[in-house]
Amino acid sequence: MRFLLVAICASFLTGCGALPGQGPTAITITSEDIEGDAIRSQYALINVDRKAVNAIHAYRPELFSKSFRKVPGGSRSSRLGIGDRLVVTIWEAAPEGLFSTPDGKQVSVPVVVDENGYIFIPYAGRIRVAGLSVEGVRAGIQERLKGKAIEPQVLVVVEGNESSGVVVVGDVNKPGQYTMSVRGMRLLEAVARAGGSRQATYETVVTVKRGRGAGTARLVDLIEYPENNIWLVPGDNILLTHKPRTFSAFGAVKSTQLVPFKTESVTLAEGLAQVGGLKDFFADAAGIFLFRYEDRALVRKLKGPSADKFTSNRVPVVYKLNLRQAEAFFLARSLEMRDKDIIYVANHPTAEFGKFLQIIGPLLSNVNTANALITD
Template sequence: MKSVGLVFVAMLLAGCSVVPGSGPSTASLSADDIENTVKQEDYFSFKLTPEVAQIVGRYVPTRFAEYFGIKGTEPRQQIGVGDMLTVNIWEADERGIFSTSYGKKTTIESVVDDSGRIFVPYAGRIRAAGRSVESVREAVQGALEGKAVQPQVQIVVSGNQTNSAVIVGDVGKPGKYPISIAGTTLLDLVAHAGGSRGKTFETVVTLKRGDRKASTNLQDLIDLPKNNVRLVKGDNVLLTVKPRSFTAFGAVKKTAIQQFPTETVTLAEALASVGGLNDETADASAVYLFRFEEPEVIAKLDPKARGKLGEYQVPVIYRLNLRDPKAWFVARYFLMRDKDMIYVANHPAAELGKFLRIIQPILTSARYGVLISDDLEN
């Protein structure tokens, strides 16, 4: 029996580290000397305190605006090949080459041809592509001086093909839309195209300008006006309805992928949606949230890391100790984000219970072996 006891103790000490589990243990994700932040090889780890929650919650993503915001004076629109121009000409006398006894105004419609020019009678071929409306107006009026009677010219872009943007995807009316001289924003274009087919907080807006591309949530264009950037010619916009979701693993009552039922979901609501923690196995002091954060957030959480961060998102683990009553208030207002992962580690006692269940057949066999041996000796 002593030998069986020694074997049992040895297995207990060595076997707990190989007990099957749904994820990493509390010890592998944190240590007693870690109070606030630690830089691991591949991720940052922070204790989810009210201060940390406030810093993360106050962060306003403006990278989209920085990518596509127009700095300085907004560029003037220029006429391009394919644009339809309406040329209105007035003369001071009804005996002019354009005026008649019925009126002194003549309207001519002309499309900018592939050589970038339009044709106006008696003015000839006028270069229009690459010029502003006022520049073309002055050129036409100057060409008519001495031919028409005190001509006055007006140029109207009636078909704007060059200064336009394309919007496709999950919108009511995808297509090519002209950009107003006064300026057209992303929300303007979405509205012209009939709006999104999905909920605003589930719609992702992707803007491609030249070789630059970035995405943001449609709701952010409303909540963060800075992200509602002005469009320039040639912009391509894609709207995609992507329901947001989070996943829950470990010692929870229901491991699942959960979609956001509303625009905002807190950490407390996320845990409740999967049935909460498993009372038999969960370590309430070891609730973890895995996500990717912007470098700006990490720099505020850990100023020492400011010089080591690049421009890409950084993997972060937030730890919440639900044995602390104050932590429940943090969980109540800490907002979840798309593709967040929640993991609840097993309690060490649960790991021991698993191990005992694994070795129970071995102990039973050993016990019967000892009993048989005793019977034989007797």
């Protein structure tokens, strides 16, 4: 009987490599072969230490505003366009002037910029105003009236700046078209005038479409990075979309799942806690991995000149954390998760032997029972 047990054990030990697993072990992931594979596969393998965490915190990502950096500031909105409604008031120095009335020495003329960009003022004729500032229109009308009116003085007031409208749609409380004031309008102001987002700011994505170009950012990033709160220009289309952030957890964790962000920020330590932590008897505490894409500029700060081999602006990065070191727990509290991150916890090298013991446990029990019966 004992000989039979030894034979069975030997056969099981021979087949341990075929036992089911939850993924590669940590000892495989950190081997030189994997380092070589990182070069061939164009991804970076980075150990999480204090220097790496500080570099990640200090790095300033490429700003959303960069897509619109050639756009002028708020003065652009003061230019008049088709459909704008104006009130032109003309004063004269004598009561017998062209525009004098029994009630006074001035008259107010409401006008609308026509489809060709012109307005009509009596005795001044048709004047092209599209693309001009309010002051430019005022000076132009006054110049046209010289020699016709008695020392004319002109005031131009914009009643409706219809040509300087932007459209805000999507997950906002009051979608619609909103006109700019003379001083212009920033992106956050347009969102506020549309009633704000219906969802949490960290779950809302803002897309600005301008001509053939476009830019996208999280709504919360407009506040965190003030440069992203760009000046709008007439004709901009703004879309707010609800896009909850998630991360995935695989390997030797107690719950393999897709996890939504429940707060604005989630650290790696909190992410591990949300999936139940490491799986007993299987997880290798030295093999905690975080997969994500990083800007090439950040990878260069972390890897130095060796990062020059990456040609893409977005580089796949694998961060490795060793929880067998006490400092790693503080580092895990400092490293914030991002949307679509993947946490992988590697199996411990002895996990396969643990599975083997679980399989032969019932067999050993049966053999002991048989030996007891034979002895009796």
